[in-house]
Every structure is written in C-alpha cells, then in structure tokens.
Amino acid sequence: MAMDDPKTLVSTDWLAAHFKDPDLRILDGTMFMASEGRSGQAEYDAAHIPGARFFDIDDISDARSDLPHMAPPVEKFMSKLRAMGVGDGHQVVVYDAKGLFSAARVWWLFRLMGQENIAVLDGGFPKWQAEGRPIEDMPPVIRDRHMTVRRQNQMVKDVTQVAAAAKLGDYEILDARSAARFRGEAPEPRAGLRAGHIPGSKNVPYTDLLNADMTMKDPDALRAVFAAAGVDMTKPVITSCGSGVTAAIINLALERIGKTDHALYDGSWTEWGAFPTLPVATGEA
Numbered sequence: 001m002a003m004d005d006p007k008t009l010v011s012t013d014w015l016a017a018h019f020k021d022p023d024l025r026i027l028d029g030t031m032f033m034a035s036e037g038r039s040g041q042a043e044y045d046a047a048h049i050p051g052a053r054f055f056d057i058d059d060i061s062d063a064r065s066d067l068p069h070m071a072p073p074v075e076k077f078m079s080k081l082r083a084m085g086v087g088d089g090h091q092v093v094v095y096d097a098k099g100l101f102s103a104a105r106v107w108w109l110f111r112l113m114g115q116e117n118i119a120v121l122d123g124g125f126p127k128w129q130a131e132g133r134p135i136e137d138m139p140p141v142i143r144d145r146h147m148t149v150r151r152q153n154q155m156v157k158d159v160t161q162v163a164a165a166a167k168l169g170d171y172e173i174l175d176a177r178s179a180a181r182f183r184g185e186a187p188e189p190r191a192g193l194r195a196g197h198i199p200g201s202k203n204v205p206y207t208d209l210l211n212a213d214m215t216m217k218d219p220d221a222l223r224a225v226f227a228a229a230g231v232d233m234t235k236p237v238i239t240s241c242g243s244g245v246t247a248a249i250i251n252l253a254l255e256r257i258g259k260t261d262h263a264l265y266d267g268s269w270t271e272w273g274a275f276p277t278l279p280v281a282t283g284e285a
Contacts, residue, residue, distance in 0.1 A: 026094075087145030
C-alpha cells in the first residue's frame with residue numbers, strides 16, 4: 001500500500017480515520033463518457049459517501065468554449081466551489097464511481113487553481129462500498145466558505161504551446177489513450193476526429209498506471225511504466241488524452257513519484273484531431 005498523501009492520493013482507511021475532521025470536504029467527481037449512458041449526478045443522488053458534494057465536471061467548465069469540459073474561468077470555479085461549501089482551509093478528498101478515473105481531473109483543476117490540499121481517494125467509491133463503509137443518499141448541509149484562487153498557468157497548455165513543444169521536442173508529450181487509438185488503428189469515439197497521435201508524443205495508457213482494482217500502482221511500479229514507455233524524466237511533461245480527463249491520471253502519477261514539472265493539454269485530441277492543419281502521426285511512437 002502506497003503512502004497516504006493528502007496532496008495526491010489517500011486510502012479508504014485514511015478517509016475513514018479523518019472522516020470526522022471538521023475541515024474535511026469530500027467531493028464526488030464522477031463523470032461518464034456519453035457512450036456509457038450513465039449519469040454521475042443520478043448515481044450520486046442514489047448513493048454517495050456521507051457528506052460528499054457532487055462536482056459536475058461538465059458544469060464547472062468554460063461555457064464559452066466549443067470543446068468539452070475545458071477548465072473554467074477563475075471566477076466561475078470560485079463561485080461554484082463556494083456554493084458547495086468548499087474553500088480556504090479545507091482538506092478535500094475527491095473520488096469517482098469507477099475507482100480512479102475522472103477524480104484525477106478534479107484534482108488537476110484544484111491544482112490549476114492554486115489549491116494544493118486535495119487528494120484522490122485511491123480505488124474510489126467501488127473500494128469504499130466493497131469494504132462495507134457507510135453510504136447515504138441525503139444531500140449534505142452546505143455552509144459558504146470563501147476560496148482564494150491563484151491560477152497556475154504553467155499547469156495547462158493550449159494547442160499553440162503543444163504544437164511548439166511537438167516541433168521543438170523540449171517536452172515529453174504523454175498520451176493517456178489506449179494503444180490502438182494512439183496508433184490510429186481504432187476509431188475515435190467522437191465523430192469527425194482524425195485517428196492517430198501528436199507527432200513525437202509517447203503512449204502511456206492510463207490503465208497501465210492502475211492496478212486491477214482501479215487503485216494507483218505504487219511509485220516504483222509507476223516509474224517502471226514511464227521507463228517502459230521511453231519517457232525522458234529530465235524533460236517537463238505535457239499530458240493529453242481524448243478530452244483532458246484521463247490525461248490527469250498521468251499528472252497525478254507524476255506527482256506521486258515526485259515529478260512536479262507537468263502540465264495538461266486541455267483541448268487534447270478533441271481539439272488536435274479536429275484541426276486539419278495540425279500534423280498527425282500513426283503507428284508506434
């Protein structure tokens with residue numbers, strides 16, 4: 001069992017031990033892909049960890065963008081979290097219904113907004129339930145709490161920055177999608193996107209970073225995954241995926257092994273794959 005770290009990843013045992021802490025706030029960051037036909041909000045309403053608030057990744061996003069669930073403006077993040085009773089001085093734990101999936105995106109959003117006291121619940125709601133721990137279907141009692149936000153611009157990259165990095169090779173660009181999608185052999189789930197990957201990027205499928213029970217692998221095993229993918233750890237990293245959700249699992253894994261110079265390409269393949277003027281590579285990295 002990896003060490004509990006309230007800035008990256010905590011176990012169900014840790015959460016149970018700190019459950020009564022007055023400054024603990026628990027978020028359900030469940031999000032499903034459209035093809036799954038499931039609703040994070042509906043599943044939260046039916047059952048969640050007691051006291052948890054629902055963090056809607058699609059709602060707490062940039063409504064001005066045509067791209068899905070892009071990072072929200074600072075003001076929107078602040079007001080949404082305040083309404084959820086989450087603010088300065090709180091220790092946040094975020095989980096999801098898959099084990100470790102979209103919770104990493106919420107973790108990354110908090111980090112982007114300068115909030116470091118947030119951890120992902122390792123194994124998420126499935127592990128919590130499997131251990132027979134308490135659940136409820138009641139909405140939590142909310143009390144406003146101000147949040148001070150300082151956006152950390154170095155943690156996010158746009159298409160221009162990623163195109164420059166791909167050309168110059170001064171970053172490692174890591175793609176969290178499946179190997180078949182990376183190679184361009186499997187169709188993209190979103191219509192109208194080309195198949196393949198950003199030239200020069202390397203494939204680190206997010207599933208390779210997880211154990212069978214959807215907990216994150218221990219730091220030594222994570223280092224082995226990055227080594228096997230040929231990642232040069234002396235370079236800063238940009239992560240990417242289909243729409244900026246599973247990429248955050250790579251960011252979380254990098255933080256777990258002590259690598260802090262990493263950013264996420266928010267538009268990811270939904271943006272890159274749609275632009276006919278951007279180059280696409282296929283096959284192995």
